[in-house]
Amino acid sequence: MKKLINDVATVLTESLDGFAAAHADLVTLGAEHKFVRRKVLKPGKVALLSGGGAGHEPLHAGFVGHGMLDAACPGQVFTSPTPDQMMAAADAVDTGAGLLFIVKNYEGDVMNFDMAREMCGRDVATVITDDDVAVENSLYTTGRRGVAGTLVVEKVVGAAAERGADLKTLKALGDRVNKATRSMGVALTSCTVPAAGKPTFDIGPADMEMGVGIHGEPGRRRVPLQSADAIAEEMVAAIAGDLGGKGNALLFVNGFGGTPSMELYLMYEAARKQLTRHGITPVRALVGSYVTSLDMAGCSITVTMFDDEIAQHWDAPVHTAALRWGL
């Protein structure tokens, strides 16, 4: 295992210390590294709280700030955070307007956020994201997995919360954005969890895993590596077929951590052409490594169908460590 680390036991806490130091203008780290929160809260605003296993950075802590999340709870690598983390975060960021939990659809995360909701004695709603069209049930899920589309839900709902929408409205909006969003991924290499010290899965030197999950879970099938155009064709067909409509959309090409920008933009071009063939016009673009799987090489494609409301919230100002515009 080749990683820039000191000790597998302290990867998460040292990385969080670095994150909090680098972005001290934006965020504060909770006691015992339980959560990352906005430095300055906005009283009367519904607080948005997310979290999940580490290893997907910048998701979620990189999206804490104006126009997105109020707090994020990081678990150990690929492990759900615990209810006491969410309760501590809720205590820190709830200004009385209630809390919206945004949770990726994995059994551990859903269970722990549910427990926190029951135990925290606050007004809480939950949006569960399940945008991955690759498979129905998976290693850690009942139903579809929540993957890179979670970023879109956090951005859109975050903008609406900033403008003063109430909890019920935000919950409905979050569910609507999730339904308008589909993703699919492909892996060229496995990721390596620090504590495991070896690749999560074996993959041949000329193979790819089509439909991979963001923890290296199996996808649809293992096949020889294809061209970028062929990969984009299959992924966009699965996404567009599942969305079932035409119109304007956000096209988001997401790197898994080990794939450089040059390839991601090439994939964007390949996906853009395919999407147009399905009658979907990409009117906004996002290209970069935002929802990663440690050092896995590969990428995912996410499409969110836009209506005026979703587009307006997507374009609204955001000021976080990993997404920043309009401010």
Add this chain to the structure above:
Amino acid sequence: MKKLINDVATVLTESLDGFAAAHADLVTLGAEHKFVRRKVLKPGKVALLSGGGAGHEPLHAGFVGHGMLDAACPGQVFTSPTPDQMMAAADAVDTGAGLLFIVKNYEGDVMNFDMAREMCGRDVATVITDDDVAVENSLYTTGRRGVAGTLVVEKVVGAAAERGADLKTLKALGDRVNKATRSMGVALTSCTVPAAGKPTFDIGPADMEMGVGIHGEPGRRRVPLQSADAIAEEMVAAIAGDLGGKGNALLFVNGFGGTPSMELYLMYEAARKQLTRHGITPVRALVGSYVTSLDMAGCSITVTMFDDEIAQHWDAPVHTAALRWGL
């Protein structure tokens, strides 16, 4: 070779097409993919022009926009762009106030930008960046290599140009920022140039290349992989020793393309602690993969000593594909 590409011959042009499509609000692609330029020019402003071999994305095209570059000329992977590219870019962005070329110190780049300067019949000054403290002469250089510190020069000089500084002032400022900036890198794996189809260098499964260049050039030595703290200690000592001063600084931890955010923030924390021991206080941070070496795993550390002028220009608004704040 595992890459998300179609054909090794068209990697660059397809990636540029994707880049231009994704950022059509910011940039325009020149004919025959010769350059990427700002969509809207600012008449009367000195035009900043950079470029170099592809494979270092987002450098340089990702830094075209308000507050940074006016144009960037991409060569083939790890190959200098040609004088006709620079001349076409100069024609496209010179509004009469002159041009500043920002060139990384590699023999091919320096020669080609020099030829373009002589041939274009315009008022041109050149800033050459050579911030890499690892080695003196290298595979493609006389003198030190220009690496991630180039981003800092482009940002600071770009801000001054936006505020109306003249060519002579910008040239002097660029040279001053370059002198205030030092970098050093470490590789855990080789990069793979698409046209070569195999890793640029062999490296053992437990080794690292200390002082590596951004094309995979040899560094100071090949040694067993060390802890993040030990790596940061050596790199920061080399940087701080060469800078030879104390004070406030920018600390920039740059990923080479195959290293995820989680490790980069851990390295930031390690470097931050070391820097403080040398009497240098990081007052600004940048953490991410900005000056890459295709898919190489590893990172570099860059330190720029800040005075009020440099700090002010660093903080000034920037709106490019890869760096964006204050707008």
